[in-house]
Amino acid sequence: MKNYFTRRGFIRTAAASSAALTWLSARSGPTVFAADAAKPALLGGKPAHTGGWPKWPDWRESWEPDILKVLRSGNWCRAGGGPGKVPEFEEAWAKLLGAKRSLATASGTTALITSLHVMGVDAGDEVICSPFTFSATYFAILAHKALPVFADTDPATLTMDPKSIECRITERTKAIMPVHIYGMPCDMDPINAIARKHKLAVVEDSWQGWLAEYKGRKCGTLGDLGAFSFQNSKHIPAGEGGAVTGMSDELLDRCFAYHNCGRANGTFKGRGLFTRGGNYRMQHFQAALLLQQIDKLVKETEVRRANADYLSASLAKIPGITPVRLPENSRAVWHLYPWRYNPEGFNGLSKGQFCRAMGAEGISCGGGYSEQYNDGIFDETINSTGYKRLWSADRLKAYRESFKDLKGNARACAETVAIYQSMLLADRSAMDHILEAVRKIHAHSAELVKKA
Ligand SMILES: *Cc1c(COP(=O)(O)O)cnc(C)c1O
Helix, strand or coil: CCCCCCHHHHHHHHHHCCCCCCCCCCCCCCCCCCCCCCCCHHHCCCCCCCCCCCCCCCCCHHHHHHHHHHHHHCCCECCCCCCCHHHHHHHHHHHHHCCCEEEEECCHHHHHHHHHHHCCCCCCCEEEECCCCCCHHHHHHHHCCCEEEECCECCCCCCECHHHCHHHCCCCEEEEECECHHHCCCCHHHHHHHHHHHCCEEEEECCCCCCCEECCEECCCCCCEEEEECCCCCCCCCCCCEEEEECCHHHHHHHHHHHECCCCCHHHCCCCCCCCCCECCCEHHHHHHHHCCHHHHHHHHHHHHHHHHHHHHHHCCCCCEEECCCCCCEECCCCEEEEEECHHHHCCCCHHHHHHHHHHCCCCCECCCCCHHHCCHHHHHHCCHHHHHHCCHHHHHHHHHHHHHCHHHHHHHHHEEEEEHHHHHCCHHHHHHHHHHHHHHHHCHHHHHHHC
8 A cells, every 4th residue: 555645645634534524422441342332434323523623734813923024124034144033043943952053944855965964975975764754854865966775664663773774884874864753753872872883973854853852852962963844744834944953063063054055154264165055044934933833832742742642542452553662761742643553453454444434534544654665766766877877786786675675664664554743732532532433443343344
C-alpha cells in the first residue's frame, strides 16, 4: 500500500470527512469486544465522531497589529542586518530551546542545506540518514551532490536504529542526520557516540521536533547543528520558514554567512565573501507570525502530550495495536500520533481497510511514510551525469541494492497508522471517540473483512 497517506491530502480529508455525520456516545472502559458493541459506520452503525476537528493553522486577531507594523515599516528583509522581527525571533527561539544561537531561514529545507554545508558536507560525500521521513530530508543531502545512505528504522520507535549505522560508514561518510520524526526523539546517545568515534558531524533533522526532549535537553541542541521547519502544517507555522540551532558561535556565524550570500559577519567580520552561499533568508513578516506563537506552542504541546498519553494507555490494551516506544527519559511532541497496526489482531483486516473504516467513523488516519526509495527518485539520481562522475559504477550499483536491506523500515512503513497533530488538540471526549472507533472496528473486524 503505497502512498496511502500524504500529509497535505490527509489534512484535506481530516477537514472534510467529519462534516455530515451524526454523534454516537462514547463507551469508556478498556475493552468493548462484546458482539453487541455498536456497529462500525462502514457496517451501517453511527459514526463515532461527528464534531469535526480543530482546524490548522489557527490564528488570533490580536496578532494583526504586529504584522501591520512590519508592513508599514518598509523593513521587510533582513539582508542588511539591523533590527527587526527576524533577529528578535532568533533570540526567542534559541532561548526557548536552550540553544546558544539560532538562525532563521526561508524554510526547513534551506535550514538543513545550510547546516550540511557548514558541517563540511560536499559533492561526493556520504551522509547517513533515516528513510522513514519526508523526502525533503534526503533532498537536502542531494542538493549538495552528496549521497544519502539510509540507516535502518527500528519499527518499535520509527526512528533511526543506532545499531544499523556503523556498518554503513565508508571513508566518504561525513555526517549522520537523525530525524526526530513525528516529534519523537531519536536515541541520541549511541548516535553521538558513533559520530565521535568516527569523527562525523551530527545534524539533527528536527523539522518536526519543536520542544521534543531527550534526557532533559531539547531536540535541535543534541548534535552539532539542528534544523527546524515552520511550514504551514507544522506546530509553529509561518506559511514557510525554518531555523538552524546550535551551541557554537563560530558554526552559527558560518551558517549566517552561507544563508546570506556568503557575506562575512560575527567571527568572520572584515573577511568579505569568505564562503559560498545563497539567499536563504527569512522575511520579517514570517518572524512576526512566529513570535506570536511561542506561548501557544508551549501550551498546545502539553495538550498534545496529555491526549497522546491518554490514547496510548487505552490503545495498548487492544490486540493488534501497539503504541510507539520512545527512548528512555524522553518526551515527544506528536506532529503525527502513530501506532503500529497488526492485521492479525483484527482477523486479517488490512491496514488500508482499517483506515477506511476509521475514516467512516469521522476519524481520518493514514499510513505513515511509504518506502520512497522504490519510487524511482534514486534511479534518476544514480543515472545523472553528476553522480556518475562522483562515484564508481560499482558503488552506485551496491547503493541501489542496499535498499533491500532496510527490513526494519519496510516493516515500519507497512505497520504504521497515524492521526494528525491538530486532532490531539480536541477535547477529551473526542479522544474517547477515537478509542471507541478502534474498539468497534476491532469487535467487528471479521464482518469488515467479509464485506471488503
Ligand atoms: C516539514 C518537513 C520538511 C520540509 O520542511 P520545509 O520547511 O517544507 O522545507 C522536511 N522534512 C520533514 C520531516 C518535515 O516534517
